Amino acid sequence: MPQQQTTAPVPDFSGLWIPLVTPFRDGAVDHAALAALTRRLAADGVAGFVVCGSTGEAAALDEAEQLASLDTVQAAAGGLPVVMGLSGYHLGKTTAWVRKLSERPLAGLLVPAPHYIRPSQAGLLEWFRAIADASTVPVLIYDIPYRTGATLSRETLLALAAHPRIQGIKDCGGDMAKTRALIADGRLQVLSGEDHQIFSTVAEGGVGAIAASGHVQTKRFVQVLRLLADNRVAEARAEWQPLQPLIEMLFAESNPGPVKALLAHVGAMRDELRSPMTRASDGLRERLVALDARLSRP
Numbered sequence: 001m002p003q004q005q006t007t008a009p010v011p012d013f014s015g016l017w018i019p020l021v022t023p024f025r026d027g028a029v030d031h032a033a034l035a036a037l038t039r040r041l042a043a044d045g046v047a048g049f050v051v052c053g054s055t056g057e058a059a060a061l062d063e064a065e066q067l068a069s070l071d072t073v074q075a076a077a078g079g080l081p082v083v084m085g086l087s088g089y090h091l092g093k094t095t096a097w098v099r100k101l102s103e104r105p106l107a108g109l110l111v112p113a114p115h116y117i118r119p120s121q122a123g124l125l126e127w128f129r130a131i132a133d134a135s136t137v138p139v140l141i142y143d144i145p146y147r148t149g150a151t152l153s154r155e156t157l158l159a160l161a162a163h164p165r166i167q168g169i170k171d172c173g174g175d176m177a178k179t180r181a182l183i184a185d186g187r188l189q190v191l192s193g194e195d196h197q198i199f200s201t202v203a204e205g206g207v208g209a210i211a212a213s214g215h216v217q218t219k220r221f222v223q224v225l226r227l228l229a230d231n232r233v234a235e236a237r238a239e240w241q242p243l244q245p246l247i248e249m250l251f252a253e254s255n256p257g258p259v260k261a262l263l264a265h266v267g268a269m270r271d272e273l274r275s276p277m278t279r280a281s282d283g284l285r286e287r288l289v290a291l292d293a294r295l296s297r298p
């Protein structure tokens with residue numbers, strides 16, 4: 001009798017993933033706007049969605065709001081995969097949340113190092129292993145030292161790559177040598193988490209990006225990644241170069257203020273954030289609107 005196959009298929013995290021903003025209306029999550037945004041992005045060719053990333057202002061959402069946002073996105077995503085972001089620094093509470101989220105049909109969990117407490121590399125190994133053990137869905141490491149205060153070393157990341165549930169990394173580490181080592185190692189799917197590094201990371205062998213800027217000019221971002229996947233580097237560069245000033249402007253003030261300002265300008269949502277995150281300044285909004293209009297001309 002043939003042996004039963006027990007190895008889970010390797011999930012595919014390639015392409016452009018959107019870490020969705022959370023639209024608000026008069027202080028509450030605007031589910032109608034979130035669903036409409038998800039449907040538009042799916043039609044524009046994105047590979048999947050991240051709910052409750054940093055761009056989603058997850059820190060300002062309670063658990064019920066996070067789960068309701070996830071439900072809205074999963075219902076509107078047209079079958080595209082959805083990853084859920086989480087964060088914390090209390091291991092017991094975080095693993096309990098991971099177990100609860102694992103009951104959902106998720107493509108993965110996006111997990112940063114615990115913020116504020118700055119554990120050792122051994123402590124970081126324990127954190128990610130405990131979370132991956134608690135999860136029944138794939139885990140993507142969210143390496144973002146400038147937000148968490150904890151730097152994951154190359155050795156730690158390579159050790160974590162041995163865990164069967166840890167399948168990828170959203171790389172905001174700011175260390176191209178580390179990025180290259182992970183790509184060369186080949187066990188983790190490397191996604192750029194820094195919008196201005198999408199081209200270089202994917203050209204060097206990364207599989208894709210999780211990029212807030214992809215909320216706007218979506219088809220162009222999708223096209224850059226498709227061309228790179230086809231090794232059409234010169235054509236990809238021609239699509240990529242006009243996007244760079246846009247990315248610069250979208251991060252000139254705290255994300256997601258600028259991207260929400262632009263989405264509000266086209267009527268996709270209200271220009272509303274939860275404190276302490278704030279709206280983009282009027283000057284930046286005007287410059288963004290003008291640049292987006294120029295990029296939208298055929």
Ligand SMILES: O=C(O)C1=N[C@H](C(=O)O)C[C@H](O)C1
Pocket residue numbers: 019050053054055056144147193194195210211212213255
């Ligand atoms: O929400 C995310 O995931 C992203 N976060 C980065 C940030 O920390 O601002 C930016 C990236 O585009 C996506």
